[in-house]
Amino acid sequence: MIYKQRDKGGLALLPFIIFIVIYLGAGIYFQHMGVEMAFYQFxxxxxxxxxxxAAFCMGDENLTFKFGIFARGAGNENVMTMLMIYILAGAFSAVAAAMGGRDSVVNLGISLIPVQFLTVGMFIISALMGTATGTSMGTVASIVPIAAGVAVKSGISEPLMVAACVGGAMFGDNLSMISDTTIAATRTQGCELKDKFRVNFRIALPAALITIGIFLFTGRPDSVPDIQNLNYNLLAVIPYVTVFGLALLGANVFLVLTSGIFLAGFIGIASSEMTVISFAQNIWEGFTSMNEAFFLALFCGGISELISFYGGIDWLINKFNHMIRGSRSAQLCIAALVSIVDCATANNTVAIIITGGVAKNIADEYHVDSRISASLLDIFSCVFQGIIPYGAQLLTASALASQNGATLSSIEIIPHMWYCWLLGLFGLLSIFIPFARLKKTETPSGKQQEA
Incomplete structure (x- = not known):
């Protein structure tokens, strides 16, 4: 069927506006009522x-016609690829955690840290953990309880120690090959995971190194805490290393994640940490753990197609044209767009999914390399997700710290979120001072591009 585009201008963007108003309004309401995790209640x-x-209410075409457009967007190759990667990443994380991999990574890292470098060590462990598991929330939940107790016993500033953990977690979330933000950014922009990683890493590394330098001087303990008797299994670490290594080598992402799932399962069964039945159950639990991102991507793909059909995307790009003068200003617009949406939704994955289509159109219009646009989406969504006091990462970190001897609010952590502040700075610098010239590469669609 041939669909002839209609022109409803800015009104076509109403569905996304409704989503943000409802989600943001509910969060502000629950925040005012004093409800914990206010922005995650609705x-x-x-x-x-x-x-x-709301999208189906636009236009006077019949519902069957509109559903055909919606289905075309929801069933887009990039959307379906994103959905498959989501559930495989969820399964790998669930199986690897169940066989003891997550705890082993944390305990191994802490056991190797010299006492005088505890704060730096927590940042590095969180960074490695976040990169290996692809989840900042899982990293925060695993490490902050230990870090908060260590801070109280050693006399290290509690907000500083917790900020080191959250900052490292955001580093991993931003760069991980199996992070839902990375998956969303690369699929919406049409670039390979490994290519986005290489560009993104050049921006994130300076921020991480300066953060480490700051923690070296400001995070020394007053006393020696007792952190002995931490158990770990080196075999349990292997699946994380394997997945990360294969991804960097450029192996197909489906092969990488499937290999990781079965390698973790084999090690878990061999070490009696799980049975064949519990292995199967963990795979299923991993699939279902990604249901939010799964449905958001599915719905958003369909809505975006309807919005595009009714001229909303073209209207938005025309408005941006008045502000954009070239590639650099286009990159600034992409960064600003995802930052604003993240502040409104308090969810970096949601922010990327919502803005990804518009960012892709802007990038194509102004010849921005897809690896750069994907990196900007991921970087600035992570920057703001790490510094908004109502984001899940800081709310969870402050709650867990308070349960483990420390007493602090999410707002107290923000001034010490050095990594996120510096990542934002280097993200902006990369727009005006390219850190490296990119070589030509072929996008999934077969087109060659060069920055």
């Missing part, structure tokens, strides 16, 4: 479902 998928209904 399910984002429900808010997106209401936006879907």
């Amino acid at each position: 399910p984002s998928v429900t808010a997106m479902f209401l936006a879907v209904i």
Whole structure:
């Protein structure tokens, strides 16, 4: 069927506006009522479902016609690829954690840290953990309870220690090959995971190194805490190393994640940490753990196609044209767009999924390399996710720290989030001072591009 585009201008963007108003409004309401995790009380998928209904109310075409457009967007190759990667990444994380891999990575790292470098060590462990597991929330939940107790016993500033953990977790979330933000950024922009990693790493590394330098001088303990008797299994670390290594070598992402799942399962069964049945159950639990990102991507793909059909994307790009004068200003717009949406939704994955299509159009229009646009989406969504006091990462970190001897609010952590502040700075610098000239590469669509 041939779909002839209609022109409803800015009104076509109403579904996304409804989503943000509902999600942001509910968060502000619950925050005012003093509810914990206020911005996570109203399910984002429900808010997106209401936006879907609004999208179907646009235009006078019949519902069958509109559903055909919606299905075309939801069933887009990039969307379906994203969904498959999501559930495989969830399965790998669940199986690897169940066989003791996550705890082993944390305990091994802490056991190797010299006492005088505890704060730096927590940052590095969190960074490695976040990169290996692809989840900042899982990293925060695993490491902050230990870090908070260590801070109290050693006399290290509690907000500084917790900020080191959250900053490292955001480093990993930004760069991990199996992070939902990385998956969303690369699939919406049409570039390979390994290519985005290489560009992103050049921007993130200076920020991480300066952060380490700051923690070396400001995070020394007053006393020696007792952190002995931490158990770990080196075999349990192997699946994480394997997945990361294969991804860097450029292996197909489906092969990488599937190999990781079965390698973790084999080690878990061989070490009696799980049975064949529990292995199967963990795979399923991993699949279902990604249901929020799965449905958001599915709904958002369909809504984006409807918005595009009714001229919303073209209208938005035309408005940006008044502000964009070339590649650099286009990159600034992409960074600003995802930052604003992240502040509104308090969810970096949601922010990337919502803005990815518009960012891709801007990048194509102004010849921005897809590896750069993907990196900007991921970088600036992580920057703001790490410094908004109502984001899940800081709220969870402050709650866990308070349960383990420390007493602090999410706002107290923000001034010490050196990594996120510096990542934002180097992200902006990379727009005006390219850190390296990119070689020509072929996008999944077969087109060659060069920065």
